[in-house]
Amino acid sequence: MKKRAVALCGTAALAASTIVTTAGASAADAGPARTVPRAAAVSWQKCGTTEYPTLQCASLKVPLDHDRPRGRQITLALSRVPHTAKTYQGPLLVNPGGPGGSGLSLAGFVASSLPRTVAAQYDVIGFDPRGVGRSRPALDCKPGHFRPVRPPSVPKSQAIEGANIQRATSFAQACGKKYPDLLPFIDTVGTVRDMDAIRAALGAKKLNYFGYSYGTYLGAVYAKYFPQRVRRLVLDSIVDPEGVWYQDNLGQDLAFNARQQAFLAWVAKYDVTYKLGKDPAQVEAKWYAMRDALAKKPAGKKVGAAELEDTYLPGGYYNGYWPHLAEAFAAYVNAKNPDPLVEAYTNFAAVDTSGDNGYSVYSAVQCRDAQWPRNWNQWRDDNWATHEKAPFSTWNNAWYNAPCAFWPTGTLHPPHVANAALPPVLLFQATEDGATPFEGGVRMHRLLRGSSLVVEEGGGNHGVTLSGNACLDKHLATYLASGKVPRGGGEDDAVCKKLPDPKPPNAKAASPVSATPGGGATLHGLLGFRG
Numbered sequence: 001m002k003k004r005a006v007a008l009c010g011t012a013a014l015a016a017s018t019i020v021t022t023a024g025a026s027a028a029d030a031g032p033a034r035t036v037p038r039a040a041a042v043s044w045q046k047c048g049t050t051e052y053p054t055l056q057c058a059s060l061k062v063p064l065d066h067d068r069p070r071g072r073q074i075t076l077a078l079s080r081v082p083h084t085a086k087t088y089q090g091p092l093l094v095n096p097g098g099p100g101g102s103g104l105s106l107a108g109f110v111a112s113s114l115p116r117t118v119a120a121q122y123d124v125i126g127f128d129p130r131g132v133g134r135s136r137p138a139l140d141c142k143p144g145h146f147r148p149v150r151p152p153s154v155p156k157s158q159a160i161e162g163a164n165i166q167r168a169t170s171f172a173q174a175c176g177k178k179y180p181d182l183l184p185f186i187d188t189v190g191t192v193r194d195m196d197a198i199r200a201a202l203g204a205k206k207l208n209y210f211g212y213s214y215g216t217y218l219g220a221v222y223a224k225y226f227p228q229r230v231r232r233l234v235l236d237s238i239v240d241p242e243g244v245w246y247q248d249n250l251g252q253d254l255a256f257n258a259r260q261q262a263f264l265a266w267v268a269k270y271d272v273t274y275k276l277g278k279d280p281a282q283v284e285a286k287w288y289a290m291r292d293a294l295a296k297k298p299a300g301k302k303v304g305a306a307e308l309e310d311t312y313l314p315g316g317y318y319n320g321y322w323p324h325l326a327e328a329f330a331a332y333v334n335a336k337n338p339d340p341l342v343e344a345y346t347n348f349a350a351v352d353t354s355g356d357n358g359y360s361v362y363s364a365v366q367c368r369d370a371q372w373p374r375n376w377n378q379w380r381d382d383n384w385a386t387h388e389k390a391p392f393s394t395w396n397n398a399w400y401n402a403p404c405a406f407w408p409t410g411t412l413h414p415p416h417v418a419n420a421a422l423p424p425v426l427l428f429q430a431t432e433d434g435a436t437p438f439e440g441g442v443r444m445h446r447l448l449r450g451s452s453l454v455v456e457e458g459g460g461n462h463g464v465t466l467s468g469n470a471c472l473d474k475h476l477a478t479y480l481a482s483g484k485v486p487r488g489g490g491e492d493d494a495v496c497k498k499l500p501d502p503k504p505p506n507a508k509a510a511s512p513v514s515a516t517p518g519g520g521a522t523l524h525g526l527l528g529f530r531g
Contacts, residue, residue: 052108097213176408240440256388430459
């Protein structure tokens with residue numbers, strides 16, 4: 001969960017000011033050019049980076065408990081790339097997912113990746129949700145929780161299962177002991193109400209929103225609570241809102257296993273490069289033999305079986321990582337050289353301080369949002385049954401979420417996001433997405449009446465817009481510019497071809513994905529993993 005940090009400066013202040021907007025072509029617009037009174041303003045300060053030189057930063061105080069607005073206040077970190085066009089369509093709030101993902105740099109990425117004429121019409125706003133990153137207080141329940149080497153994920157013995165249960169229990173207890181006053185308020189609905197506080201502080205009557213991954217669930221819940229305040233809504237790689245969160249995670253296990261098999265088939269296709277076999281089943285057997293060997297003797301005293309799964313899971317999010325992962329795999333198996341594997345772990349899976357923070361918020365939100373089984377026997381039965389079909393990461397994912405079996409707070413009931421009161425909503429979904437399987441996108445499409453679903457046929461990456469696919473990006477740009485969405489007669493409203501899979505570095509043609517400047521690799525570095 002590595003995130004790019006952005007300097008934070010500025011504070012929210014009360015001010016009397018106005019915001020002038022010019023109507024676009026969307027039916028969602030309230031009318032002609034208008035002046036909206038602003039009750040509160042945000043004080044922006046320069047915090048540009050080399051990548052995003054026009055970025056500005058600020059902070060905003062919001063109630064910890066929105067039902068007690070005069071009670072304890074917490075601070076949200078905000079970022080902005082301001083509009084430059086005469087036609088102003090208001091703030092475009094962006095979120096990378098998680099839960100636990102920092103969104104400060106995402107504002108710069110979105111503003112620089114959209115067509116200039118479109119981005120210029122919006123203030124692109126990023127934020128660190130409550131508990132995350134530069135927002136205060138920021139959670140870090142148990143620093144070093146993922147320090148290697150962890151017990152193997154697959155509980156082949158009672159000792160392995162007991163060691164993993166102890167880790168999960170101790171993490172949940174550490175969170176409860178360290179943050180007893182905060183945990184009851186770190187959840188999706190609290191973040192959604194923060195989003196509306198951001199809208200109000202920006203002086204906007206309505207909000208434009210663009211969310212990836214878990215950010216799609218944030219957007220759907222925001223729309224449920226504040227339908228009259230939604231102007232434009234873009235959801236990319238969509239959480240199944242009816243599986244929050246236990247069932248969604250079991251569904252992920254099956255989908256990620258399929259993505260791992262796609263990777264192994266790709267390795268077999270390029271046997272001339274990697275020399276691991278031409279038969280995908282043969283390559284798969286070698287990968288699992290590698291996992292068994294690392295369980296006995298971790299590579300570089302860092303990469304055991306669990307860390308290996310962590311390292312290869314990002315390949316299920318983004319196939320641009322496949323050549324690097326294949327090189328490490330081949331070096332370990334063919335040359336008995338563990339160094340590339342340790343390097344891959346360091347680049348893709350090692351958890352730093354920001355990762356500790358992200359996981360703490362991830363756990364706090366998911367464990368609070370919805371009911372989880374409290375009887376470990378159910379976890380054991382469900383995950384063994386899933387593991388039989390999907391042995392790649394089922395148990396790794398189970399232990400990642402296991403603190404929810406022992407979480408110290410009560411749980412909420414997820415809102416039903418069905419909605420018939422929204423302007424046209426634009427959805428994007430790849431058919432082979434591992435993190436948010438395709439069925440979730442279809443279900444969200446049905447629940448948001450009047451929404452439009454754009455499908456990337458055969459695509460397996462998680463987060464598909466602004467990642468090099470011109471067909472998808474054209475639909476996004478058209479919608480943000482005019483409010484127009486494609487309309488079809490079936491399950492989907494438009495279909496785009498997937499980008500070609502990458503090629504090994506020594507292949508004649510470079511990968512279109514990895515060769516796209518500022519595209520897939522940059523986006524997936526900002527989205528992180530596990531959300």
